[in-house]
Amino acid sequence: MEMLQQPWPWWAAGILIGLTVPLLLLLGNKHFGISGNLRHICAACFPGNIRFFQYDWRKEAWNLFFVAGIVIGALIATVWLKDPNPVKIHPDLARDLAAVGVTNMEHLVPKDLFSWDSLLTWRGFILMVIGGFLVGFGTRYAGGCTSGHAIMGLSTLQWPSLVATICFMVGGFLMTHLILPYILAL
Amino acid sequence: MENTATTTQKAFRRVLPEETDAEVRSLHAMCVNESQIVLPWWHNLSYLAVGVLFGIVLVKAEVISWFRIQEMFRLESFHMYGVIGSAVVVGALSVLLIKKLQARTLYGEPITFGDKTFNKGQIIGGLIFGLGWAMTGACPGPLFAQIATGATVIVVALLSAILGTWCYGYFRERLPH
Secondary structure (H helix, E strand, O other): OHHHHOOOOHHHHHHHHHHHHHHHHHHHOOOOOOOHHHHHHHHHHOOOOOHHHOOOHHHHHHHHHHHHHHHHHHHHHHHHOOOOOOOOOOHHHHHHHHHOOOOOOOOOOOOOOOOOOHHHOHHHHHHHHHHHHHHHHHHHHHOOOHHHHHHHHHHOOOHHHHHHHHHHHHHHHHHHHHHHHHHHOO | OHHHHHHHHHHHHHHOOOOOOHHHHHHOOOOOOOOOOOOOHHHHHHHHHHHHHHHHHHHHOOOOOHHHHHHHHOOOOOHHHHHHHHHHHHHHHHHHHHHHHOOEOOOOOEOOOOOOOOOOHHHHHHHHHHHHHHHHOOOHHHHHHHHHOOOOOHHHHHHHHHHHHHHHHHHHHHOOO
8 A cells, every 4th residue: 555655656657558548449449538528528518610619529428438537536546545745856846946936845736836826926827827728729739639649649650649749848848948937937 | 329320420421521531530539430339328437447547647656747747848857758658668569469469349349540640730739738738737638637636726727728729629720730
C-alpha cells in the first residue's frame, strides 16, 4: 500500500498508459484519444448551426464514459492513494518559482497559481482562462492531443502525428522559456 | 432500434457528405470504426473502468502535475519523457501484435486502423496547444483529472477549453488547413 502511495515511477505509468491502447481496441475497436470529448461536449450541448458539431455524438458515448472514468480514477487516487509528502521538484524550478511567490508544493496543481482567489488576478486568469482556451482550440485544430497524436498516433506510426507531437513540444518550450516568465511575474 | 440508427446515419450523411469520409473523420478524433453490433448502454461501463485505471495512473505518476510539465519543458527531469516514451513503445508493440495476430474485438469484430493525413492544422494547432499545455500544465485528459484532485478552479480552464474547441468549430472553414 505504501508503495502505491508514493509517486509511481515513469516506466510503471508508461506501461499502463501504453496498455490503454490495446485495451480500447480489444474492447470495441476504439481508438485512444481524449480531446475529441471536448468536441462531443460541444456537439451535445451547444452545436449551434455549426457544421463541425453536426454529427451523432452518441456514437462516441464510449469516450465520454472513458473520461468520466478518469475523473473517478483521479478521485480514488486522491482519496485513498494520496502521498502525504509535498511534491518533490527540481531545485532550480523551486528557486525560480519561489522568486515569483510560488512556494506551496502540497498539491500537484500549485495552489499559488491555480485557485479561485488567483482566478481574479492577471496571472491566474491568463494561465487558466487563456491557457485552457489554447488547449481546446489547439488540440482540435491539430486533430488530437497527447493521447490521440503522441500516444495513439505514434503507436500506429502515423507521421502526421509525429509532426503534431513535435509542434506540441515546440509550443511548450516557447511558452516556458519566452512567455511564461513574464506571465508568472505579473 | 437498429432502424432508427440507420435513419439517423442517413440523415447525417445527407447533411455532411464529406464529414463522414473516414479520412476526415479520423483527423478529428471521430470514431471511424463504427460497430455494426448494437449493444446496450451499460457495455460502455467497460470504457469507464479503463478510464478509472487511466485516471489513477495520471495522478499517481504525477502526469497531471503542473510542476512535472514545467520540469519537462525546462529539461530538468526525465520523468515525462520516460512516461510518454515507454507508453508509445508499449502501444506500438501492442498494435503490432494485434495486426500480426489479426486480433478481433471481444465481440468478434475486426480491429481496424486508418491513416491520418497531413494538414497544416497539425503544425499550427499543435503549436497553439503546446503553448496552452505549458500554461495549464495539462492536456485535455489531465484537465479532467486535476479537478478531481481537489483543484476545483480547473473547471474554469476546462470550460475555457470547451469554448476553445467551439471557437475552432466556428472558424474552421476560414482557418488554413
